Amino acid sequence: MKWQGRRRSSNIEDRRGKSGSEGRGINPMLLGPLIRLLFSKTGLVIVGLFLILSFATGNNPLSLLGNFFTGGPQQTQSAAPYQGSAKENELAEFSAVILANTEDVWNGIFNNYREPTLVLFTGSVNSACGMASSATGPFYCPGDEKLYLDLSFFDDMERKLNAPGDFAQAYVIAHEVGHHIQKLMGTTDKVHALRGRLSEKEYNQYSVRLELQADFLAGVWAHHSQQMTRMMEEGDLEEALNAAFAIGDDRLQKQSTGHVVPDSFTHGTSAQRMKWFKKGFETGDLAQGDTFNANPL
Structure with missing residues (x-):
């Protein structure tokens, strides 16, 4: 990707090096x-x-x-700014550039687009969705409309998931921004309202469709970003598709347990995730992303 020297988003909240369990005052x-x-x-x-x-x-x-x-002692924050490694700081800059690019794309597509904030953290973080550790992976919290990312996940993608590449990393950020688009469209609230009214198996099916739509929206971003900036280079699309393949439910379950349980899927298979990202990239058309009525997925 040709990302160096481009605009960085100001919607960055850098919590690296800070505890995720800061003390609370009296309500x-x-x-x-x-x-x-x-x-x-x-x-x-x-x-x-x-x-x-x-x-x-x-x-x-x-x-x-x-x-x-x-609820516990107050945590004192060091006055000294966090000093990340050169590689980590470059990834932080990269993430800010990709977020800025998503802002440019979605402001052009989505009326009255409300830009999300990207929170960078290390170890654990507290959000409106509760406490989360790095093991959770990148996530979007609709309660505060923020994306949460421990930059060490990018290293895990390369070493543990065999999904290297800067465009693979951009896909991850764009996917979480896709969840923000779903929040703005009201889709997220509709799906979450079903929790408790359906069996776990039935709700998982809606969760899969929500995740696949976020993959589609990441593809839509990539389509319009390429038209606007020409940041993508040869091999970038393959990096994103490889990342989508690497984080499919079937592949991750097979890798961790040796067997696959389709009823427990919450994100979709490798083939489905690749299919919907590619569809978004090829069409760039929001109307083509109705994963909830698509049959088969």
């Missing part, structure tokens, strides 16, 4: 009830217990009480 809505509790008989007993504990442990009783009501 203002709980402040009144907590004050009433402290001055009740029960509250006096709690204070007495914390005084005994503080003398036994040598800790400040006020700190113990604060930790009790806020």
Whole structure:
């Protein structure tokens, strides 16, 4: 890909090197009830217990009480900026360029496009969808409309999944942006509303269709990006298709357990993921991406 020297997105939240479990303050809505509790008989007993504990442990009783009501000690953030390796920093710059490119494409296609934020993290991260570790892989949280990415995933793609290449990495980011498009279109909310109303097997089928549509939308991005910027070079399309193949449910299950359970699929097979990305890339037409009524997938 010819990505160097191009515009970088400003919608980047760099949390690399920071803990994902930062301390929480007291919810203002709980402040009144907590004050009433402290001055009740029960509250006096709690204070007495914390005084005994503080003398036994040598800790400040006020700190113990604060930790009790806020859910844990406050994490202090280092004043020094995070210093990533040269390779990691290059991947961070690359990700910002790809996100900017998705902004340019989708602003041209989607009316009143609301740009998402890309959060870079290491180890674990806290989002509106809850706490997640790097093992989760890249994900999009519709609750805060942010994409979350631990850059070490790109190394895992190359070493563990045999899916190297910068355009393979761009496909991953574009897929998560595809989920953002689904959120803006209302598709995500409709699918999530089915959870609990369907069996796990039935809901998994909707999840697969949601993921395949995000693959299609990534292909639509690639189609229009190439027309606008000519960033793609020979072999780039094959890199993306190889990445789609590498993260198919059937391939991952076969690789990890030695057998395949189709009813447990949540993202689609390798063949399906390749098919829908390629369809998006070849047509560039949003109307061609109705995976929910496609039969067969």
